[in-house]
Amino acid sequence: xxxxxxxxxxxxxxxxxxxxxxxxxxxxxxxxxxxxxxxxxxxxxxxxxxxxxxxxxxxxxxxxxxxxxxxxxxxxxxxxxxxxxxxxxxxxxxxxxxxxxxxxxxxxxxxxxxxxxxxxxxxxxxxxxxxxxxxxxxxxxxxxxxxxxxxxxxxxxxxxxxxxxxxxxxxxxxxxxxxxxxxxxxxxxxxxxxxxxxxxxxxxxxxxxxxxxxxxxxxxxxxxxxxxxxxxxxxxxxxxxxxxxxxxxxxxxxxxxxxxxxxxxxxxxxxxxxxxxxxxxxxxxxxxxxxxxxxxxxxxxxxxxxxxxxxxxxxxxxxxxxxxxxxxxxxxxxxx
Amino acid sequence: xxxxxxxxxxxxxxxxxxxxxxxxxxxxxxxxxxxxxxxxxxxxxxxxxxxxxxxxxxxxxxxxxxxxxxxxxxxxxxxxxxxxxxxxxxxxxxxxxxxxxxxxxxxxxxxxxxxxxxxxxxxxxxxxxxxxxxxxxxxxxxxxxxxxxx
Numbered sequence: 001x002x003x004x005x006x007x008x009x010x011x012x013x014x015x016x017x018x019x020x021x022x023x024x025x026x027x028x029x030x031x032x033x034x035x036x037x038x039x040x041x042x043x044x045x046x047x048x049x050x051x052x053x054x055x056x057x058x059x060x061x062x063x064x065x066x067x068x069x070x071x072x073x074x075x076x077x078x079x080x081x082x083x084x085x086x087x088x089x090x091x092x093x094x095x096x097x098x099x100x101x102x103x104x105x106x107x108x109x110x111x112x113x114x115x116x117x118x119x120x121x122x123x124x125x126x127x128x129x130x131x132x133x134x135x136x137x138x139x140x141x142x143x144x145x146x147x148x149x150x151x152x153x154x155x156x157x158x159x160x161x162x163x164x165x166x167x168x169x170x171x172x173x174x175x176x177x178x179x180x181x182x183x184x185x186x187x188x189x190x191x192x193x194x195x196x197x198x199x200x201x202x203x204x205x206x207x208x209x210x211x212x213x214x215x216x217x218x219x220x221x222x223x224x225x226x227x228x229x230x231x232x233x234x235x236x237x238x239x240x241x242x243x244x245x246x247x248x249x250x251x252x253x254x255x256x257x258x259x260x261x262x263x264x265x266x267x268x269x270x271x272x273x274x275x276x277x278x279x280x281x282x283x284x285x286x287x288x289x290x291x292x293x294x295x296x297x298x299x300x301x302x303x304x305x306x307x308x309x310x311x312x313x314x315x316x317x318x319x320x321x322x323x324x325x326x327x328x329x330x331x332x333x334x335x336x
Numbered sequence: 337x338x339x340x341x342x343x344x345x346x347x348x349x350x351x352x353x354x355x356x357x358x359x360x361x362x363x364x365x366x367x368x369x370x371x372x373x374x375x376x377x378x379x380x381x382x383x384x385x386x387x388x389x390x391x392x393x394x395x396x397x398x399x400x401x402x403x404x405x406x407x408x409x410x411x412x413x414x415x416x417x418x419x420x421x422x423x424x425x426x427x428x429x430x431x432x433x434x435x436x437x438x439x440x441x442x443x444x445x446x447x448x449x450x451x452x453x454x455x456x457x458x459x460x461x462x463x464x465x466x467x468x469x470x471x472x473x474x475x476x477x478x479x480x481x482x483x484x485x486x
Contacts, residue, residue, distance in 0.1 A: 049445035149442035151409045152459065153418025153425050153434050155360070158353055193341045194348065202348045240351050245344070271419070 004218030006186050013180040014123035015334060017173045020065030021288040022057050023280075024165035026139065030266040035288035036166075037064040043140050043165065051090060054083065054138035057280075058094035061167035065132060069171045076100050076171065077128040080119050082111035083136045084163075084279050085145060090136060100132065108308030109204075109233050110187070111135040112168065112283035113327040116304075117184035119172045120329070126174070134169035134287065137278035146197070146313055159199040161235050162272035164265060168283025170291075179294045180334040184327070185215035189310065191323040197309075197316050201238020201262075201274060204307040207324035208234060209245035211305055215328045216251065223253045226330070227299045230290065232282035232306035233262035235275030261285035261306075282306040286331075294333050301332045360422050367417070367424030375401055375428070398429050405433035410441065435459040 003009045021036050028039040038060055040046075045053035045060075058081065066073055079098060081091040082105035095102035107114040115133035122128040140150045142163045148154055172181070190207040208231050216223065223229060234242055239260045246253060261282045262275035286304050293299045305328040311320075378397045382388045388396065408414040414434050418425040425431055436456055443455035457464065 051445075144442055148459065149438035151412060151415050151434070151438035151441055153409075153415045153421075153431065153438075155419055155422040155426075157355055192344045194345070199348075199352065202352070206344060237352055241348060244347060244351070 003183070004214075006188070007215060007218040008117065008121060008124075008184045008186075009219075010120050010124040010181055010183060012124045012126075012174060013182065013334070014120040014172045014174065015176045015178045015180055016170045016287075016291060016331070017176040017178045018065050018069035018171045019287040019291055020061035020063065020068065020134075020167070020169040021284055022061040022064065022167050023284060024057075024139070026162075026270070027164060027166055027265065027284065029270060032264060032285065032289045035292050036284070037061070037068075043138075050138055050141035050144065051085060054085065054090035054136065054141045055093045055097075057138065057165070057167040058083075058090060058134075058136045058169075059097055061134065061136070061169045062094070062098055062132065065169045065171050069130075069173075071130060071171070073098055073100060076130045076132045078103060078119070078122060078131045080105055080115040080131060080133040081135065081169075082106050082115065082279060084108060084142050090138070090141075105135075107306075107325050107327060108310050109135075109137075109277060109279045109281060110306040110308030110325050110327050111279045112232070112286065113184070113304055113306035113329045114186075116170065116172075116181065116329045117186060117327055119170075120181040120184060123172050123174050129174065131172045132169055133172065134167060135279040135283040136167035137163055137165065137280040139163045139165045139278070142278060156273055157198050158273055159196070159201065159237055160273045161200060161233065161262060161275055161277035162266065162270075163278035164276050164280040164284060165278075166280040166284045168280060168287040170287050178334060179291055179331050182330045182332050183215075183219060184329045185211055185218065187211040187214075187326040187328070189323045189325050191321050193321045195316075195319070195321055197311060197322065199237070200277065200309045200322070201233075201235045202241055203309055203322040204324040204326070205234055205238045205241035206245060207326040208232075208238075208242045208305050208307045209249065211326040211328050212246065212303070213249050213251055215303065215330075223251060223257070226301050226303045227257070228290075229253055229258050229303045229305065230286070231258075231260045232304075232308070232326070233275070233277035234260050234307055235262040235277065237274055238307075239263065264289060279308070291331070294331060297333060299333070301330065303328055303330045363420060364422045364424035364427075367421035368427055369424075371401070371425070371428045371430055401428070401430055402433035405430040406437050409434050409437045414438075432460055432463060435463070
């Protein structure tokens with residue numbers, strides 16, 4: 001049901017019945033190791049190219065999600081997935097193998113919550129019994145496309161971020177046990193004329209602030225109605241900037257209630273510079289770490305605001321600014 | 337909107353730590369200098385043990401440095417050293433070698449002709465182009481000055 005201009009309220013409470021979270025060796029050394037289902041031992045994932053490894057991550061995550069839900073791949077009506085690679089081929093190639101009707105998505109690193117919002121909408125409107133949705137990224141495949149060859153020696157600034165390797169998937173259903181999806185706000189593309197592709201947190205922060213303020217306004221609630229508000233991959237600088245922007249809008253969120261997936265994924269000793277990023281970042285941390293916390297009743301209500309920078313290497317070289325987007329989805333504990 | 341954008345840009349500048357330029361320069365000086373010392377040692381080595389002169393020793397020295405760069409790049413160490421050293425590893429000939437070798441490694445999954453061959457110089461190509469072009473311009477200026485001087 002539409003509430004305001006861009007917020008959906010899901011009265012049938014679509015349920016996340018299972019998740020599949022898979023990472024690489026760098027994620028294994030991270031902060032939330034225990035929340036993963038599986039780690040590949042190297043970047044190649046037993047494949048012969050980074051792009052094939054990227055597809056393997058998605059397939060592995062889907063195996064875990066499906067087996068944990070005790071259903072078959074063929075029970076899933078729709079597969080909603082995206083990544084950062086040109087023409088989202090890793091997602092499409094995984095969908096080919098999974099043989100599930102597929103909608104390819106792209107909102108850069110906000111894809112995870114775009115998929116969750118649309119998936120919840122499909123379940124809520126009784127257009128599907130089971131939907132599998134998520135997002136993935138592969139550090140080397142993404143670096144290769146967006147920046148330099150992986151072994152090229154360039155000095156990264158403090159503001160740069162580390163693209164996560166992994167795939168995070170969730171299976172949604174109308175019934176069943178698990179956290180419920182209660183609402184979603186689809187974000188607008190916001191561009192504050194920033195140009196530095198090594199400072200994406202700063203570019204994305206205004207989009208996050210816009211979506212958060214719109215969500216709160218259209219649902220007529222306060223930040224304190226959520227236990228946590230979690231952004232996707234703003235990382236250290238972007239999170240600080242987003243808090244400042246929200247403060248300017250007279251929305252005050254305490255520091256400890258405003259977290260960022262990019263700061264939760266890796267430990268501080270890892271060389272991630274400002275923090276993690278990539279479309280897998282918010283998917284891994286939400287579907288692994290925070291869903292587990294909701295299941296354990298450590299958390300009751302969270303708002304996940306995945307943030308994406310909608311740039312390409314071409315737009316950067318043509319000196320265009322970085323347009324950004326943020327999608328918000330609220331997840332609550334089902335058992336009251 | 338422009339005003340909002342500008343005030344946000346100011347906020348970004350304020351909240352972002354400046355890069356440690358002085359420290360980076362010192363690191364680049366030490367590491368870059370160290371690479372040059374190795375290069376000089378190699379030059380003496382080739383001049384002392386082989387039949388090279390000060391004029392001809394450049395080629396084997398550069399080839400040896402690039403060979404070591406190839407090993408360091410292939411085994412995944414060069415980019416880590418570069419994160420510390422910055423310009424110190426980018427400016428010497430090892431930086432040029434790394435740019436070519438890393439691109440060659442990266443694109444070998446796309447085949448030897450279109451992958452390795454087509455992409456090997458995607459970073460280093462502009463160095464060659466503008467290097468050759470600026471040499472041409474300087475040679476032209478020198479020639480004109482010589483003619484004029486005579």
